[in-house]
Amino acid sequence: xxxxxxxxxxxxxxxxxxxxxxxxxxxxxxxxxxxxxxxxxxxxxxxxxxxxxxxxxxxxxxxxxxxxxxxxxxxxxxxxxxxxxxxxxxxxxxxxxxxxxxxxxxxxxxxxxxxxxxxxxxxxxxxxxxxxxxxxxxxxxxxxxxxxxxxxxxxxxxxxxxxxxxxxxxxxxxxxxxxxxxxxxxxxxxxxxxxxxxxxxxxxxxxxxxxxxxxxxxxxxxxxxxxxxxxxxxxxxxxxxxxxxxxxxxxxxxxxxxxxxxxxxxxxxxxxxxxxxxxxxxxxxxxxxxxxxxxxxxxxxxxxxxxxxxxxxxxxxxxxxxxxxxxxxxxxxxxxxxxxxxxxxxxxxxxxxxxxxxxxxxxxxxxxxxxxxxxxxxxxxxxxxxxxxxxxxxxxxxxxxxxxxxxxxxxxxxxxxxxxxxxxxxxxxxxxxxxxxxxxxxxxxxxxxxxxxxxxxxxxxxxxxxxxxxxxxxxxxxxxxxxxxxxxxxxxxxxxxxxxxxxxxxxxxxxxx
Ligand code: NAD
Numbered sequence: 204x205x206x207x208x209x210x211x212x213x214x215x216x217x218x219x220x221x222x223x224x225x226x227x228x229x230x231x232x233x234x235x236x237x238x239x240x241x242x243x244x245x246x247x248x249x250x251x252x253x254x255x256x257x258x259x260x261x262x263x264x265x266x267x268x269x270x271x272x273x274x275x276x277x278x279x280x281x282x283x284x285x286x287x288x289x290x291x292x293x294x295x296x297x298x299x300x301x302x303x304x305x306x307x308x309x310x311x312x313x314x315x316x317x318x319x320x321x322x323x324x325x326x327x328x329x330x331x332x333x334x335x336x337x338x339x340x341x342x343x344x345x346x347x348x349x350x351x352x353x354x355x356x357x358x359x360x361x362x363x364x365x366x367x368x369x370x371x372x373x374x375x376x377x378x379x380x381x382x383x384x385x386x387x388x389x390x391x392x393x394x395x396x397x398x399x400x401x402x403x404x405x406x407x408x409x410x411x412x413x414x415x416x417x418x419x420x421x422x423x424x425x426x427x428x429x430x431x432x433x434x435x436x437x438x439x440x441x442x443x444x445x446x447x448x449x450x451x452x453x454x455x456x457x458x459x460x461x462x463x464x465x466x467x468x469x470x471x472x473x474x475x476x477x478x479x480x481x482x483x484x485x486x487x488x489x490x491x492x493x494x495x496x497x498x499x500x501x502x503x504x505x506x507x508x509x510x511x512x513x514x515x516x517x518x519x520x521x522x523x524x525x526x527x528x529x530x531x532x533x534x535x536x537x538x539x540x541x542x543x544x545x546x547x548x549x550x551x552x553x554x555x556x557x558x559x560x561x562x563x564x565x566x567x568x569x570x571x572x573x574x575x576x577x578x579x580x581x582x583x584x585x586x587x588x589x590x591x592x593x594x595x596x597x598x599x600x601x602x603x604x605x606x607x608x609x610x611x612x613x614x615x616x617x618x619x620x621x622x623x624x625x626x627x628x629x630x631x632x633x634x635x636x637x638x639x640x641x642x643x644x645x646x647x648x649x650x651x652x653x654x655x656x657x658x659x660x661x662x663x664x665x666x667x668x669x670x671x672x673x674x675x676x677x678x679x680x681x682x683x684x685x686x687x688x689x690x691x692x693x694x695x696x697x698x699x700x701x702x703x704x705x706x707x708x709x710x711x712x713x714x715x716x
Contacts, residue, residue: 207249207306213299215404216250216397240397243309243543244534246581252396255425260432263421267359267386268438270418275356275384282382283333285419288409289378290326293319300370300401305534307397308369309543309583310497312535322374324668325684332689333382347703354693356384357464361433363444363454366545367500367604369395370402372468375668375684376443376692377420383692385441386419390433392446393426394545400424434458434465441466441692445502448602448629448677455679466691467679468672470602471631473654473663474507476613476620476646478637479514482660486636487521489662490608493634495529495541495587496664499606500549502678503632503656503664506607507599509623512614519568519610522589526569531584543583544605553585553605560598560609566591570606594623602629617642618650625653631674632656632663655682 236254241247255263274282293300297319305315338352360380364372369391377387391399403422410417423429427450434442434457443466444454451469458465475493477486493505510518534542544550550573557571570588578584587606592599599609613620617637624633633654635646643659646652655674656666666672671686673679682688708714 207302210299210302210306211250214296214303214401216400238393238396240307240395242306243545243581243583244306249307250397252400252424254393255423255429257432260423260425260429263388263423264359264436264438266416266418267388267421268418270416271356271358271386273416274386274419277384279333279336279382279384282384283330285409285413285415286326286333286378286381287330288413289406290323290330292405292409293323293326296401296405297323300398300405302535303401304369304398305542307395308366309534309545310367310500311539311542312537314497315534318368318371321371321668322378325371325374325378328668328685329378329382332379336383336689336693338695343699344709345701345707347701347705348707349700349702350697352695352697354383354690354695357440357692357694358385359439359441360385360387360692361436361439361442362387362389363430363433363442363446363450364389364391365446365502366392366394367497367502368445369398372445372683373399373402375672376466379684379689380692381419383689385692386421388421388423388433388439390423390425390429393424396424430454431457435461437461437463440464443681443683444468447604448679451677451679464691466681466683468502468681468683469674469677469679470604470629471502471504471663471674471678472506472600472602472627472629473503473632474509474624474634475505475663476617476624476633476635476637477508477510477514477518478617478620478635478639478642479511480639480642481514481636482638483514483518483521483636485660487518487525489634489636490522491525491529493662493664494608495606498542498544498585499587500545500604501664503666504606505634505663506602507594507609507611507624507627509594509611509613509620511620512612515610515612519591522608522610523569526587526589529587531574531586532578541587541606543581544585545583547582549605550583550585552603553588553607556598556601556603556605556607557588557590560590560592560596560607563596563598564593565596565598565609568610594626600627617645621646621651628677629674630654630676631678632658632666634658634661634663636660
């Protein structure tokens, strides 16, 4: 706890007890409700935050609107310079912020540090992008005409984020949106507001050093109600929402009803296919990282393992040796590989899913217990579970946000495996382990995986920022991060310019007056 006090202090979170208030607009000066934040790792109270109300929300939107009129006039590379400085501040604070992510959310320190590294990477990417943001030029059908397209900022971008990537998802959105000339209002998960406040302190310093208004990057601490205000708000042309499919349907509907744009990053039900031609040792490392990493609480966590019958028993046997020996413990302990779940509700959902899938005929072969005793007093520690199941079971069709791996057998050729892999409502991440080119290419072909992410000899989780991230079907269809994902944060304008002295009409239409 001593080092945690230092961490909080470095990140500008000074008071820890009893009711911590930022005293700044993002918490709302007069917010009546406070929320206490306990670490899922040891149950200690880290801090309490004031929750914003509708009045505080109004204030934030006004502040953002005002900042936009200034920010959009800055040249994009100048905006990139600010993002470069944010990246550098994140580098300076990587250790501290990574620790706080780990302590507040419960992912192990390595993953907490990885999350901050991802933020640094996206800053670098966005800086380069700030000198691109390019449109195309086209040849006009009319003489002495020129046609091209350009991209302009959209305005306020609302970012609603989930607890499991409490800071990286914001940075994917915010850093791109910022170089695009937009201003951002971020509503983090109510379960992880402290890491968000820490980020805002970093942002605030950079903005102050450059004499820029804080309204460029806004933070509002609130729950689903504030998220809903954002979804319905016509002043927010783009809402980027990350979380459950249930939430995404509500946000998508509200934004759609006002014909706004939404970028949805929702649940996954990701599978790894292991064919009889797989390098099994490599596959197993990927499976275990994918299934138990972040205690099964990544959108890209491996939830289904589709294994060829010829290697099924071998894979099962190896997993049964590995799983009982996984070190489960405090997220900040260097020897831990499996940290806690976010809270007791998540543990209840884990238990309920295991009970339900066994009712359907699933066979629990390891794990599934809630740990108690020394070091596990919080009730948030579980042993990762493996269940032999069938793909069509109701529970297997669901995303349970917990470390449950469903073991599914297939026979025949790889197309049968792909059919199972695609046979769910979600379409985020997928992977195949095989050293056979015919199998891997079939998996990647247009009749192969239907997911936004399809990997070969790599697991389902742990994407790099350079590619576009997101998925199909109930995952929501949004793309964030690399490639040309930036385009969603801008509006496209087509410009046709006549540099002649005639006014020819397109399609040769004659209209003489
Ligand atoms: P959640 O849906 O409970 O909450 C996510 C965010 O939405 C929170 O900030 C919450 O306050 C807000 N929210 C909830 N209901 C809302 C509503 N009606 N209107 C507006 N906002 C609302 O999700 P969670 O438990 O925090 O996160 C886990 C889920 O997130 C999983 O389903 C996971 O797959 C998904 N996820 C997806 C991605 C991705 O990129 N596809 C990334 C991370 C997490």
